[in-house]
Amino acid sequence: MAPARTTATPRLTERLTVPWWWWPLGVALAAFAAAEIGLGAPGPRGWAPLAVLLPLTVGLLLWFSRLRLRLTEPEDGPEFEITFGNDRAHLPLSAIREVVALDASGRADLLGRYADPNAFVVLRPWIGTAVQIVLDDPADPTPYWLVSTRRPVQLAEALRDRLPAEAAQAR
Structure with a gap:
């Protein structure tokens, strides 16, 4: 059985992510920098910069994209909420x-x-x-x-x- 629909306007949510083209550019720049740093190093020392810089770049891009805007309707009245990871700023309407x-x-x-x-x-x-x-x-x-x-x-x-x-x- 489907849940009953309400006539209220649905809540608004928006995540302020980085542009899509930052991802391939960031990964390419990290790979290039890792290749330059590890150039000529034998064995694992040559791959270590790649193992560090790629996850670091992905983590940085995810961190930049952590901001979320929400219009919520709790029991005590609607409010506008901005979420920064675990931190939140609330504004009652x-x-x-x-x-x-x-x-x-x-x-x-x-x-x-x-x-x-x-x-x-x-x-x-x-x-x-x-x-x-x-x-x-x-x-x-x-x-x-x-x-x-x-x-x-x-x-x-x-x-x-x-x-x-x-x-x-x-x-």
């Missing part, structure tokens, strides 16, 4: 005043001339677009979150759709 989808130039502006040093910034340089989440919490000195995403419009709409009624009326 009740603290959000406005959500703005940014293109590359808007992201650059918020990182440059319009930057606020108190902002919570989670960016990946290989992703050009982002979302600005303006907060409405007088107890928190953080004015906004700036978060990289490959789908800024979808993330902004998903967050806006789940904002509390007071914030939705203020839009």
Whole structure:
């Protein structure tokens, strides 16, 4: 028997991985460096750099790709969550005043001339677009979150759709 479907919008999840072409490039560069380091060494000493650099490169690329964005709906209300491996940053949707989808130039502006040093910034340089989440919490000195995403419009709409009624009326 299939589980009952709900009419609620499904949760949004996005993993901010490195571009696909970094994998072959990284492995090729690691193999080339290992070959240069082990050049002319007899036996296992010639293969040791390869055994070290290839797993190190794969591990580094996986570490760069560990960032995950999630829109969850726990029992105490929906929240936006950013996961960095084992660390998590939670933002209850009740603290959000406005959500703005940014293109590359808007992201650059918020990182440059319009930057606020108190902002919570989670960016990946290989992703050009982002979302600005303006907060409405007088107890928190953080004015906004700036978060990289490959789908800024979808993330902004998903967050806006789940904002509390007071914030939705203020839009």
